Amino acid sequence: MNCDLMHERLLAAAYGELQDDLVHELERHMSDCPNCQAEEAQLQALKLLADAYPVLEPEPNLVARSRMRLEEALDALPPLRWYERMMQRAGNNIARLQGMPVAASLLVLIGAGAGGLGGFRMAEIRAAQAVNQTVPSALGVQMQPMANGTPAEETINISSVVRQPNSGMVEVRYNHVVPERIQGSLEDPAIRQLLMLASENSDSEGVRDDSVGLLAAECRAGHGCQATGIRDALMAALLYDRNVEVRRKALEGLEPYVTQDVQVRDAVLEALMNDPDPRIRTAAVNLLQPLEADTSVREVLYSVSNSDRNPHIRTVSRQVLSQVPEIQ
Amino acid sequence: MQERAPEMELIRQAQGGSRAAFDALVRQYEQQVLRLALHLTGSEHDAEDIYQEAFLKAFRYLGNFRFECSFYTWIYRIVTNLCLDQMRRRKTRREDHAVVLDRSGDEIDLLASVSDERAFSNPAKELDRKHMGEKIQSALEKLTPRERMVFELKHYQGLRLRTIGEMLNTTEETAKNTLFRATKKLRTQLAELR
Numbered sequence: 001m002n003c004d005l006m007h008e009r010l011l012a013a014a015y016g017e018l019q020d021d022l023v024h025e026l027e028r029h030m031s032d033c034p035n036c037q038a039e040e041a042q043l044q045a046l047k048l049l050a051d052a053y054p055v056l057e058p059e060p061n062l063v064a065r066s067r068m069r070l071e072e073a074l075d076a077l078p079p080l081r082w083y084e085r086m087m088q089r090a091g092n093n094i095a096r097l098q099g100m101p102v103a104a105s106l107l108v109l110i111g112a113g114a115g116g117l118g119g120f121r122m123a124e125i126r127a128a129q130a131v132n133q134t135v136p137s138a139l140g141v142q143m144q145p146m147a148n149g150t151p152a153e154e155t156i157n158i159s160s161v162v163r164q165p166n167s168g169m170v171e172v173r174y175n176h177v178v179p180e181r182i183q184g185s186l187e188d189p190a191i192r193q194l195l196m197l198a199s200e201n202s203d204s205e206g207v208r209d210d211s212v213g214l215l216a217a218e219c220r221a222g223h224g225c226q227a228t229g230i231r232d233a234l235m236a237a238l239l240y241d242r243n244v245e246v247r248r249k250a251l252e253g254l255e256p257y258v259t260q261d262v263q264v265r266d267a268v269l270e271a272l273m274n275d276p277d278p279r280i281r282t283a284a285v286n287l288l289q290p291l292e293a294d295t296s297v298r299e300v301l302y303s304v305s306n307s308d309r310n311p312h313i314r315t316v317s318r319q320v321l322s323q324v325p326e327i328q
Numbered sequence: 329m330q331e332r333a334p335e336m337e338l339i340r341q342a343q344g345g346s347r348a349a350f351d352a353l354v355r356q357y358e359q360q361v362l363r364l365a366l367h368l369t370g371s372e373h374d375a376e377d378i379y380q381e382a383f384l385k386a387f388r389y390l391g392n393f394r395f396e397c398s399f400y401t402w403i404y405r406i407v408t409n410l411c412l413d414q415m416r417r418r419k420t421r422r423e424d425h426a427v428v429l430d431r432s433g434d435e436i437d438l439l440a441s442v443s444d445e446r447a448f449s450n451p452a453k454e455l456d457r458k459h460m461g462e463k464i465q466s467a468l469e470k471l472t473p474r475e476r477m478v479f480e481l482k483h484y485q486g487l488r489l490r491t492i493g494e495m496l497n498t499t500e501e502t503a504k505n506t507l508f509r510a511t512k513k514l515r516t517q518l519a520e521l522r
Binding site for chain 2: 007008011012015017042043046047049050052053054055056057058062063065066067069070071073074077085088089091
């Protein structure tokens with residue numbers, strides 16, 4: 001047994017600080033160890049000697065004098081200013097928080113969780129808004145929700161649109177984090193949604209051409225362009241697409257609706273007024289011919305017949321206008 | 329616990345600005361504060377200064393007391409720190425260790441003021457005891473301020489090592505080791521007396 005350790009325990013025992021479970025061990029060691037017995041005797045002697053320098057009670061005079069001096073000093077102290085009291089309270093509050101590390105940790109965790117969740121929800125909402133904003137708002141085009149869980153809103157880019165030969169099937173390749181592919185009928189709302197996105201968003205002119213061509217064919221064939229946003233997509237393509245072939249196909253697709261849909265008529269009139277390509281403007285004049293009696297159509301035709309930079313279009317416009325008896 | 333409840337109420341009132349409550353707290357602890365300071369410094373004048381400074385500090389910072397320890401521990405912590413500062417300042421002490429100075433500068437013999445009630449006491453033994461007391465005080469002076477403080481609080485004030493550790497902002501184990509070192513040194517110093 002290590003006597004140095006026992007000496008420490010002897011001291012603890014002498015001052016009543018030794019744990020109960022160690023007392024027995026110490027006693028057993030002491031019975032066989034003269035060195036530790038001597039140590040104990042010396043320790044007891046020291047305790048006895050130390051008592052020869054006793055602790056005295058302070059004299060009443062000293063107590064009274066000290067108290068009076070303190071009272072004078074306390075009276076002379078200025079009262080705490082408001083900001084000192086505030087700082088003391090703030091310090092106490094901070095210390096109280098430090099005293100409750102679990103509560104503080106929980107608060108931090110809850111805050112971080114709520115912040116993370118809020119951020120995630122905000123990102124979701126913004127992503128949805130970003131997709132919706134890609135549709136030109138001038139014509140009030142609305143994005144239709146996708147059926148069957150097709151990832152229309154998360155679609156980033158459409159890379160190709162291919163119609164299967166001798167069938168009504170269409171294959172659309174699109175990038176959705178990783179490139180994906182979907183195949184289905186032109187009647188399939190998911191396919192239609194992707195085609196509409198392709199007509200407005202794709203960087204590839206070929207993709208836009210293919211998608212607008214397919215949508216226009218559907219409209220010309222009378223396959224349900226009423227309830228969906230296909231008509232809006234075609235109007236957007238007519239007015240804003242950079243490719244003349246895409247605009248031409250969009251105009252063809254809109255033909256069945258010129259007489260009955262005012263929005264379509266306005267879009268065609270705008271194309272007639274502003275499209276840079278004379279072929280589009282000529283086609284627009286021909287499209288509007290059945291509507292020469294319409295006031296707005298007449299005004300546009302009159303304007304075009306006078307100011308269009310293409311003589312052929314001016315001539316055609318005049319011919320159309322000449323067929324209206326009221327104007328003659 | 330029953331004793332602590334009114335004390336806690338006093339502390340709260342004093343924290344709220346009640347001077348009467350603070351005075352009551354002072355009266356409760358002033359004897360112990362003076363006793364400790366007097367025994368450690370050996371000077372009434374120093375003890376009075378420590379008393380004054382300790383209670384002024386307590387008054388100023390009572391708002392920071394958060395009941396995490398007993399008020400007794402808190403006030404003792406202030407006093408022991410002040411005593412340590414005082415002992416460090418006064419490394420060289422008077423040779424006449426058994427004598428303390430009162431306010432007027434007169435000497436008080438601490439050992440002579442203690443009566444020996446043992447049946448076999450006689451003048452020769454009284455003289456021996458006084459001599460021993462001087463030697464012990466001299467040996468105590470040779471300890472470091474911290475060792476002296478731990479020995480004082482343990483041997484003379486009878487505090488638990490855990491409380492001593494709290495007062496000196498250290499652990500119970502460190503306080504125990506410091507006490508062990510102090511007793512070793514004292515025994516070496518006092519070997520000639522045995």
